[in-house]
Amino acid sequence: MADTKPKQAAPGEEQPPSGTRRRGDVLENAILQAAWEELRETGYGKLTMEAVASRAKTNKTAVYRRWPNKAKLVVATMMKHAPKPSLEPPDTGDLREDVLALLQGLIKPIQIIGSETIKGLMVDFHGDELHAKLTLPPRSEDILVKAIKDILRQADKRGEVKLDTIPERVVGLPVDLVRFELLATHTPLTDEAIREIVDDLFLPLVLRERNH
Amino acid sequence: MADTKPKQAAPGEEQPPSGTRRRGDVLENAILQAAWEELRETGYGKLTMEAVASRAKTNKTAVYRRWPNKAKLVVATMMKHAPKPSLEPPDTGDLREDVLALLQGLIKPIQIIGSETIKGLMVDFHGDELHAKLTLPPRSEDILVKAIKDILRQADKRGEVKLDTIPERVVGLPVDLVRFELLATHTPLTDEAIREIVDDLFLPLVLRERNH
DNA sequence: TCACATAAGGTACGGTACGTACCGTACTCT
DNA sequence: AGAGTACGGTACGTACCGTACCTTATGTGA
Numbered sequence: 001m002a003d004t005k006p007k008q009a010a011p012g013e014e015q016p017p018s019g020t021r022r023r024g025d026v027l028e029n030a031i032l033q034a035a036w037e038e039l040r041e042t043g044y045g046k047l048t049m050e051a052v053a054s055r056a057k058t059n060k061t062a063v064y065r066r067w068p069n070k071a072k073l074v075v076a077t078m079m080k081h082a083p084k085p086s087l088e089p090p091d092t093g094d095l096r097e098d099v100l101a102l103l104q105g106l107i108k109p110i111q112i113i114g115s116e117t118i119k120g121l122m123v124d125f126h127g128d129e130l131h132a133k134l135t136l137p138p139r140s141e142d143i144l145v146k147a148i149k150d151i152l153r154q155a156d157k158r159g160e161v162k163l164d165t166i167p168e169r170v171v172g173l174p175v176d177l178v179r180f181e182l183l184a185t186h187t188p189l190t191d192e193a194i195r196e197i198v199d200d201l202f203l204p205l206v207l208r209e210r211n212h
Numbered sequence: 213m214a215d216t217k218p219k220q221a222a223p224g225e226e227q228p229p230s231g232t233r234r235r236g237d238v239l240e241n242a243i244l245q246a247a248w249e250e251l252r253e254t255g256y257g258k259l260t261m262e263a264v265a266s267r268a269k270t271n272k273t274a275v276y277r278r279w280p281n282k283a284k285l286v287v288a289t290m291m292k293h294a295p296k297p298s299l300e301p302p303d304t305g306d307l308r309e310d311v312l313a314l315l316q317g318l319i320k321p322i323q324i325i326g327s328e329t330i331k332g333l334m335v336d337f338h339g340d341e342l343h344a345k346l347t348l349p350p351r352s353e354d355i356l357v358k359a360i361k362d363i364l365r366q367a368d369k370r371g372e373v374k375l376d377t378i379p380e381r382v383v384g385l386p387v388d389l390v391r392f393e394l395l396a397t398h399t400p401l402t403d404e405a406i407r408e409i410v411d412d413l414f415l416p417l418v419l420r421e422r423n424h
Numbered sequence: 425t426c427a428c429a430t431a432a433g434g435t436a437c438g439g440t441a442c443g444t445a446c447c448g449t450a451c452t453c454t
Numbered sequence: 455a456g457a458g459t460a461c462g463g464t465a466c467g468t469a470c471c472g473t474a475c476c477t478t479a480t481g482t483g484a
Contacts, residue, residue, distance in 0.1 A: 062460085177388065204417055233431090442470100448461105
């Protein structure tokens, strides 16, 4: 009861200039940066809130004040630090090249994030309201599917395909398959695999009307 | 030191006939049964070794004596209790019907197991030597892909397709897509989706040579 | 038949990580 | 200047893991 004054238990080795207390965005960015580094070094499964806080030179409390759990924190840090695929149609003037370029640009960001993180997030978000956003937008709203459609639209203008005869499944096929490979394997997606997806599957399907 | 005799701390309410101590396979099956029920009721993420042991009316020790961790235990219980897809070619005499039948038979078992369990296992096995088996066999050894190939072989005999002109990717496509849907969504895979996979993607690809 | 290895029952522990509570203190804003 | 806010820091309660250790039943082979 008496003597409730833990104030400064240990005088500390060297109190670094205590006149610098980070706050607001500064601290927030430090945490997100720490989380990002921690994520890339130890992976999602082994990432702990304590380690993130420690690396950011702060403590769990400051982290939990901002994000209620690991999954949300990691999503936040990914939104900030993970490279985003460029979604403008490459527009090389050739359907095949366009699709290849898009897919190759797509895998890099996901490769960096890593399948382990994605799976971990899917598990931790299971049942969460955000779940849908992380797994599958309704396809028609999927930005990557939209990008494919843009490419197809241009090809349609050039007369390479007839867009309105192509089923939605076919449009979404390349993206679905790339995502599947990234989920199901943990080896990097090779250029050869992408070539197969485009040449053996996608192109034959979108171009098939021309065989009539 | 002295008086080391905790023998029977509490005399217990009613010592049920202590003359029945399960052992060997009996106990093992009880644990697997309990794990299976626990898995279906609470899901993989919330399943705990304690709960399994408790439901099996035994204790963690007996569980850990047999399986080193949750993931291995769950795999064991799935091998025992999860229905297995029938892999014999349905052989309805029609390629489309065969593939539809196979896929429809395939989704049921996975549906029962649940995507949450599969994802959880993939996460827990990340880096484990069993990882490959749970995610992707080298495609050429994938029993489901082999089943598709069997179906195609029969169709080839009937003259519906020319098997040796069909790329591996195409053969594996239906299975890959079904797996993807099950991983990426947590809503059940509809018959309509399966129909699309077969009619919009698979059949056009395997039958396309006939358009020449 | 009985001693003994084996394995089940059971308790308790050390360890990790989570998420929360609390307090004192620095900073910011008006 | 004063007050509210948010950071730094510690400590706590919970949950679950995986292990250690001991007691007790079982059934097998000497």
